[in-house]
Amino acid sequence: MHKDETVHHYQFASDNYAGICPEALEAMAAANTGFACSYGDDPWTARACTLLRDFFETDCEVFFVFNGTAANSLALASLCNSYHSIVCHETSHVETDECGAVEFFSNGTKVLLVPGDNGKVDLDAVEHTVRRRTDIHYPKPKALSIAQATEVGTLYSVDELKEVGARAKHLSLKLHVDGARFANAVAALGVPPKELTWKAGVDVLCFGGTKNGMAVGEAVIFFNRELATEFDYRCKQAGQLASKMRFLAAPWIGMLESGAWLTRAAHANDCAARLEAGLRQVNGVRIMFPRQANSVFAEIPPPILAGLRDRGWHFYTFIGSGGARFMCSWETSESDVDALLTAVREVAATVGP
Ligand SMILES: *Cc1c(COP(=O)(O)O)cnc(C)c1O
Numbered sequence: 001m002h003k004d005e006t007v008h009h010y011q012f013a014s015d016n017y018a019g020i021c022p023e024a025l026e027a028m029a030a031a032n033t034g035f036a037c038s039y040g041d042d043p044w045t046a047r048a049c050t051l052l053r054d055f056f057e058t059d060c061e062v063f064f065v066f067n068g069t070a071a072n073s074l075a076l077a078s079l080c081n082s083y084h085s086i087v088c089h090e091t092s093h094v095e096t097d098e099c100g101a102v103e104f105f106s107n108g109t110k111v112l113l114v115p116g117d118n119g120k121v122d123l124d125a126v127e128h129t130v131r132r133r134t135d136i137h138y139p140k141p142k143a144l145s146i147a148q149a150t151e152v153g154t155l156y157s158v159d160e161l162k163e164v165g166a167r168a169k170h171l172s173l174k175l176h177v178d179g180a181r182f183a184n185a186v187a188a189l190g191v192p193p194k195e196l197t198w199k200a201g202v203d204v205l206c207f208g209g210t211k212n213g214m215a216v217g218e219a220v221i222f223f224n225r226e227l228a229t230e231f232d233y234r235c236k237q238a239g240q241l242a243s244k245m246r247f248l249a250a251p252w253i254g255m256l257e258s259g260a261w262l263t264r265a266a267h268a269n270d271c272a273a274r275l276e277a278g279l280r281q282v283n284g285v286r287i288m289f290p291r292q293a294n295s296v297f298a299e300i301p302p303p304i305l306a307g308l309r310d311r312g313w314h315f316y317t318f319i320g321s322g323g324a325r326f327m328c329s330w331e332t333s334e335s336d337v338d339a340l341l342t343a344v345r346e347v348a349a350t351v352g353p
Helices: 003-008 022-030 043-056 068-077 101-105 123-131 158-170 182-189 231-237 246-258 260-280 302-310 334-351
Strands: 061-065 084-089 110-114 140-147 174-179 204-208 218-222 295-299 323-327
Touching: 022 246, 022 260, 043 061, 043 218, 043 246, 061 068, 061 231, 061 246, 068 101, 068 140, 068 174, 068 204, 068 218, 068 231, 084 123, 101 110, 110 123, 123 140, 123 158, 140 158, 158 174, 174 182, 182 204, 182 260, 246 260, 260 295, 260 323, 260 334, 302 334
Parallel strands: 084 110, 084 140, 140 174, 174 204
Antiparallel strands: 061 218, 204 218, 295 323
């Protein structure tokens, strides 16, 4: 196979393998009009904040940072003191994929893990973790962090979120949502963003722009405005205050004004649905979690996975034994999905049952 072809096609490893979608890129170019005030004191940043407030239908506090690790860890640090703890799912990005950034930026706040089916926290396990100790020797639980969509591509329904929010409140925990794929969640659930956030008791959301189609950038949205006190200093100290902020903000204008945040996310979800339907037809392949957003997790016999890799397909296999994750993005095409399915069928036929 031609090397460039491998790089250009055959990418199901992550939605961050995709390029920048036109709406985000054009908005960035449109902001390139000479001089503008720096550090967020510019009309694009103001406009993006206004659009995000309209989006959530509330007067939230908005900050822009470079990536999801910074968004999550700085948001969580703002909810806790160093002697507190954060409860989250054992597979959460915060725990497994952020290199201890939460603990670092919070000066040592401990992360406490809970299990739960399909990547969602078991609320009784959360309650047990909070209540099992009340003495001074245990790091005091102060925040609950969940992901929407979750690490395994599942979603909390509005009712499930309300239960999470109610339980968090009952346990005096602040509620953080890792929304690296929040747009995919909104597109899949088809409800107004407010239903998945402040109306369910979410205090702070990290709203992902990168995986939605931007080059870079996530928005940290505080629905509980008091928690945002001095968050700007936290961003600056962490090296997350962009001096040419307009270029971090402008893509949000492009995505929100055009509706691309939704159409692009819905397209990625549709591609995953197409892939799931096709994989279900292949003998020996088992879908591992309900496919609700833009990823498909499948248990596939190792010889088939090896055969796909030999043909240049990229995907991750970090969940369970023999499990593969296929992630779709705004840039995935239906023909990419069909080509992958053809390859799976061909490889499966050669390796036999
Ligand atoms: C991608 C991702 C992030 C952000 O990761 P960065 O590489 O730091 O931008 C956060 N949470 C989840 C669930 C993700 O998939």
